[in-house]
Amino acid sequence: MILQNMKQHMQGPLTLAYNWLPETKILLVGLAWIATFFLGLEDVRSQSEGKSKPNILFIFTDDLGYGDIGVLYQNERKKRDDRSKPWTSTPHLDAMAREGAILTNHYAAAPVCAPSRASLLSGLSQGHANVRNNQFDKAIANNHTLGNVLQKAGYATSAIGKWGLQGDKRWSRNDGAWIGRPTLRGFDYFYGYMRHVDGHEHYPVEGLYRGKKEVWENEKEVSDGLDKSYTGDLWTAAAKKWITNQVQNDSKPFFMFLAYDTPHAVLELPTQAYPEGGGLKGGVQWNGKKGHMINTASGVPDSYIHPDYANATYDHDRNETTPEIPWPDTYKRYATSVRRIDDAVGDLLQLLKDLDIDEQTMVVFSSDNGPSKESYLPDPYVPNTPDFFDSFGPFDGIKRDVLEGGVRVPLLIRWPEHIPPNSKVNTPSISYDWLPTFADAAGLPAPANSDGVTLLPALTGKGVQEKGLVYVEYFQNGKTPEYKEFSQKNRGRSRKQMQLIRTGNLLGLRYDITSADDDFEIYDILNDTHQMRDLGTQSAMDSLQRWMKERVLQVRRSDTSAVRPYDDELIPASRVEVVSEGLEWKTYQGDYPWLPKLNALEPVEKGFFSAYENFAFHTKPQNLFLIRGYLKVPEDGEYTFTFRTNEKAFLRLHDLILFDADYGYESNQILKSQVKLKKGLHPIKFILRNKNHLEKPFRLEWEGPNLTKSSIPASAFYH
Structure with missing residues (x-):
């Protein structure tokens, strides 16, 4: 009998350099998931209950x-x-x-x-x-x-x-x-x-x-x-x-x-x-x-x-x-x-x-x-x-x-x-x-x-090891202490709006932020632990500087109880080239207590479709779907998205949460989300549960500049 829910791991060095795979890479989880998906017989939750x-x-x-x-x-x-x-x-x-x-x-x-x-x-x-x-x-x-x-x-x-x-x-x-x-x-x-x-x-x-x-x-x-x-x-x-x-x-x-x-x-x-x-x-x-x-x-x-x-x-x-x-x-x-x-x-x-x-x-x-x-x-x-x-x-x-x-x-x-x-x-x-x-x-x-x-x-x-997100934002009046152990530039610094993002060994830092255009200080944090040598002003860092400014807008949602000076900034589009219209889809089998992250699981089927409204969801024996690609935003402005589903679903635009229809969600409850977007292509990832095998398990609409409320057309999706 195939051992269930045991992870097959590739051997690697324990001390890992910060050498990440691209986000699109799928991690293998192992024999249990393969058995589950290809045999389609077992409840994954009950499998985990039998595991030590x-x-x-x-x-x-x-x-x-x-x-x-x-x-x-x-x-x-x-x-x-x-x-x-x-x-x-x-x-x-x-x-x-x-x-x-x-x-x-x-x-x-x-x-x-x-x-x-x-x-x-x-x-x-x-x-x-x-x-x-x-x-x-x-x-x-x-x-x-x-x-x-x-x-x-x-x-x-x-x-x-x-x-x-x-x-x-x-x-x-x-x-x-x-x-x-x-x-x-x-x-x-x-x-x-x-x-x-x-x-x-x-x-x-x-x-x-x-x-x-x-x-x-x-x-x-x-x-x-x-x-x-x-x-x-x-x-x-x-x-x-x-x-x-x-x-x-x-x-x-x-x-x-x-x-x-x-x-x-x-x-x-x-x-x-x-x-x-x-x-x-x-x-x-x-x-x-x-x-x-x-x-x-x-x-x-x-x-x-x-x-x-x-x-x-x-x-x-x-x-x-x-x-x-x-x-x-x-x-x-x-x-x-x-x-x-x-x-x-x-x-x-x-x-x-x-x-x-x-x-x-x-x-x-x-x-x-x-x-x-x-x-x-x-x-x-x-x-x-x-x-x-x-x-x-x-x-x-x-x-x-x-x-x-x-x-x-x-x-x-x-x-x-x-x-x-x-x-x-x-x-x-x-x-x-x-x-x-x-x-x-x-x-x-x-x-x-x-x-x-x-x-x-x-x-x-x-x-x-999958690449993670190291991101911090925080507001505090006052100043950093003037301890002699600190570098001169970090003594008595005015705090106010602060932000940090790290990629590899390079760390982006902003203090006393006034706008989304403020430059990041960039440090080689392994070799400059006291953050004395700001690399952010070097021309070689121009592309990283731009990436950090864009990235920090793509991983968060504003909160009126904690206002930031970049809350009203338009979220930048991705700098990508796409192949064709339509979206990628994958199906997975498993019964989990929540909508799961699917990047660590092995899909049963996969393919592409030009229009999700014409996709035969009900014909798939699997109960979990991953749909992803890019949403083409026609012009700059504020967009209102409306969503409902019969079971459970979760949507991200870039890495920001657009809709969370999982924990506590009631069937067909209408959810709305407003985001300010720049013209261009924005990555979208959609996890859906369709255990009841409905033909049309969800509805997604938008409205915005020169757009009345309507279903998002197939022509707006790319992969």
């Missing part, structure tokens, strides 16, 4: 910089033996890196908490996510999420720690109802802070610096009894309890989103040393007793400094004749907070070993954005500034910057027997790639609306 799926533990920290991790930067500072450069240690994270892989070119989707988390959880870039800029506590859109995708793939799901995407009355007319809380976005279980601002205080009962906070378990507030519970320990204990219960009582694989609210903001200290050992018997433990809920809920809150830092000194003036001075208490606190996260990671990894699920669990560790200069500490504490430890690493910029230091984040991943140890993956990637990656690991293609790509080929060294 990894548990997934995603550990997400708050404002932890790329440079805060030992193996990424701090160990290098230690080796220099420069007493003017204080350094910290993360031994457990370093061990995790040795046992797995470091993604050296990984980006957060935004340089601040809320939009970064929204993009991660939804699989959408900041050109499509509904939470942008500083929209804290705005409800994440009711669409595909990491939670509900993995739920439908057969996982038990949980979210522990900080959420901040629940919704409140600032962003909708719902009187503050939490319409975006985790249990309504695909998580079976939630324990943590619901509100964004609550994450600024790490003792919910005592509220030492920011007042008392609420802790929620699903829909119940449970802070009563959490005395002396430092959240860094509380979330770890809750995570260990849930994982243990899940493994011992349920055969389902699990997905956990473990979101720490440290080291962000107030820099409060734990009550005591991290308990020895780890896992089932050691480390932090859940006691479940009111007033002593976890085993570190004793001692004095905000008191413990890690002994490695308690008496730490440095030579501030780089002068051997000057006596070394103690670290200011602010930085002892920051280092202790980071080390506490490191201890928690070691504790959790030991738990996986104790439960005998170590080799069956993928563990990912990352951060939401670059390091912050916030501390919320009163006098006489000195302010927190990330340049004390160079928490931004070898980059310029911090939280709220689109410079590398604001969006390049640590990413470590460990998956024994799948990801080779001591690996470095140099492929540029971004946080919204994790939704398709986890779906792939679960044996399913990603939902069609995802802006990311699966990273499994790059991580495992098997198969060909």
